[in-house]
């Protein structure tokens with residue numbers, strides 16, 4: 001497209017509609033369409049699809065930590081913390097990772113924690129107790145193990161050849177880094193008790209039988225004083241926790257959890273990037289912030305749910321720098337690792353792994369069970385069987401928990417049609433048909449924001465439809481002060497958004513910001529608060545179920561949760577096709 005066409009497109013972007021309190025508001029409130037001049041220019045000069053999103057342009061360098069530059073970092077609440085090892089990692093001899101010899105020793109089988117017998121729990125507890133008794137400078141000590149997480153999560157290392165921090169959350173490194181971490185942790189525990197079949201248990205919060213924190217975590221070496229007292233057994237975990245007690249009965253909470261799991265594992269995760277997270281690559285240009293479905297929640301939300309609300313950062317589990325000091329961390333993450341294997345199975349070839357070297361060759365370092373300092377690459381982490389462990393299968397009841405529309409689509413359609421009539425002038429004639437800008441550079445989510453978003457036209461044969469996933473992109477999400485923040489996204493919702501949640505098919509996903517402390521000590525908060533997040537939600541199946549898959553546009557609602565909306569700013573919404 002030439003500049004002129006862009007200019008026309010930009011002008012037509014006046015076809016914008018954004019409404020706060022749409023249903024109660026009056027018609028004048030529906031209209032707000034004065035994009036700033038600068039904004040138009042940005043469109044003209046840019047890629048033509050709205051402001052560029054960090055992570056769209058990236059080179060192909062894999063990441064590695066600069067081991068000679070371990071430094072203090074900031075906790076989520078801005079307090080300096082120091083997780084670096086007592087002896088410089090850069091002075092250690094680095095050994096390249098080799099896959100373990102599997103035969104003749106049997107596979108380590110990770111079992112659901114709530115099914116462990118007392119002998120197994122005793123064995124595991126002994127291993128944890130030994131770990132906790134080691135001197136704190138020993139690489140196998142419980143504190144050093146926990147600090148591994150702190151190192152790679154609060155940005156203690158710079159990337160090599162860059163001043164950018166190396167952080168593995170909220171991107172496609174989330175799954176492989178945690179897999180490698182648990183791999184070494186498990187083998188160290190086994191070594192401490194002389195059992196080379198030892199396997200970590202997993203906390204199967206995706207299955208009703210495992211939705212309560214396994215009881216043994218409240219005992220002995222597994223116990224922790226730093227947990228939310230009201231969430232200990234027998235309370236059912238709220239997988240979409242928003243720092244508010246819902247008052248749901250256990251069975252109700254379980255049903256919501258299953259519908260939520262269906263969304264995060266199946267309908268919202270039909271492409272690798274949706275499930276795994278954005279493609280973070282090296283250097284400042286390669287930065288991105290876009291967690292995959294499971295990392296966003298239940299990963300973040302269960303961390304929040306377990307952590308002690310009386311602590312400033314919900315430590316331990318609620319904060320990156322302390323999360324792995326809670327023994328329950330390892331069971332939580334074993335379940336997340338297991339869900340990665342489950343997702344690969346249910347998606348089969350539909351969502352293959354990434355093939356980029358910037359992912360496969362990115363490396364992390366850990367001490368192994370023999371105290372060797374090992375460099376392991378993402379490509380080494382893809383097959384649990386090769387790493388010598390497996391998961392005991394359990395039922396996946398969420399596979400059958402496909403939610404139903406809260407309001408019959410025909411009824412909703414009539415209500416929505418009225419809105420269409422009101423806004424025809426505003427929404428028609430947007431030739432690129434993809435982007436909804438808000439009336440300003442950023443729109444605060446102080447209250448629910450609704451926008452009508454045009455769907456892209458599909459090109460080519462209808463037969464290709466199966467391979468393309470329609471994704472709703474909420475872009476330029478900026479959390480002021482990097483505080484905890486959450487909002488839910490709905491499509492064509494006409495029911496009360498205060499009550500609507502994952503049980504409604506209109507629920508398209510959620511955005512959760514657990515603070516990232518994304519800067520060095522001494523670095524100015526404003527200069528680092530730059531990194532805007534992108535939320536990508538797969539909506540093809542949802543649109544079918546809402547009978548909206550032939551409509552030209554959909555209504556999108558962004559509903560702030562937990563009183564955090566005033567801190568959330570959003571640049572816009574668009575719908576894309578992802579192959």
Ligand SMILES: *[C@@H]1O[C@H](CO)[C@@H](O)[C@H](O)[C@H]1NC(C)=O
Pocket residue numbers: 061062063064160161
């Ligand atoms: C860092 O830069 C050096 C020198 O240009 C290069 O040899 C090395 O491969 C780079 N390392 C990474 C991980 O990019």
Ligand SMILES: *[C@@H]1O[C@H](CO)[C@@H](O)[C@H](O)[C@H]1NC(C)=O
Pocket residue numbers: 066067068069159160161162
């Ligand atoms: C690693 O960090 C040190 C200290 O900041 C710096 O001098 C060195 O150039 C960095 N090395 C690489 C390869 O980035």
Ligand SMILES: *[C@@H]1O[C@H](CO)[C@@H](O)[C@H](O)[C@H]1NC(C)=O
Pocket residue numbers: 218219220223224225
């Ligand atoms: C576990 O920790 C809690 C909180 O400190 C404490 O009240 C409880 O007595 C402990 N339980 C055991 C078995 O140590």
